[in-house]
Amino acid sequence: METRELRYYVAVAEELHFGRAAERLGIAQPPLSRAIRQLERRLAATLLERSSRAVTLTEAGAVLLREARAALDAIEAAERRTRRAALAASGRPDVVLATKAGASGELLAKLLDTYAAEPDAVTVDLLLCGIGEQERMLRDGRADVALLHLPHDSTAGFDTEELRTEGQVLLLPITHPLADRPHVRMADVTDLVGLPMPRWPGPDGSYADGPGPQARDHAQLLQLIALGRACCIAPESCREQLRMDLAVVPVLDAPAITTVIAWPPHSRSRAVAGLVRTAARI
Known part of the structure; x- marks a missing residue:
């Protein structure tokens, strides 16, 4: 398979619409359709079920989408690392x-x-x-x-080296009833806190459904907690950057966090x- 074919297929499989995929790729729809049919013939597998109303992935198509994404990511990584190696070799x-x-x-x-x-x-x-x-x-x-x-x-x-293992703490607004406790347990977080956990974006940038507010970065998280809109369990080292309007309560049975x-x-x-x-x- 060629890299071009994989890019074409990923676009169609993600959009589930040949017109939108062609627009995304900047090509006409007929050559895109021909390329996908040629790919299916070469693999002797039906990758997409087509009807007048919708395009859906077959089981084989879902496998190829996963593998094609990984292959394209690996190619992009190889290109970046090669360019960086060339810079290093040139004295930079x-x-x-x-x-x-x-x-x-x-x-x-x-x-x-x-x-x-x-x-x-x-x-x-x-x-x-x-x-x-x-x-x-x-x-x-x-x-x-x-x-x-x-x-x-x-x-x-990856190769790794462990640097630090630490416990976790519960971050709360300073005015919360549990803020003065010496410690809590995970069951307390569920039963007594009364504040939701924030929702973080997935790899595609979308948020899963849930009661918690959306958060994208550390600053947003701390602001949401200070305003009483959320709570969070975080590594104990977050004390280093603690705001005055936040309380930190150790969580005795939270899993340890290891930084590598x-x-x-x-x-x-x-x-x-x-x-x-x-x-x-x-």
């Missing part, structure tokens, strides 16, 4: 570190300061991102290394290796 080395905005603040600052003092240190470009985005940035080649948080992020396919530094196993970057060594040391 740097390393791109992706991390969730508002997370691991003290740890991140110590890592950057300690690494900058190393004799062979290079420039570290930070990508501050939203919930779960640092993993995608590492997989698609936008980042060389990332700080991930278990069990929320997946480290499948992760990088692609095939990386040969000396800058990445140096940054990982520094992270492990501190």
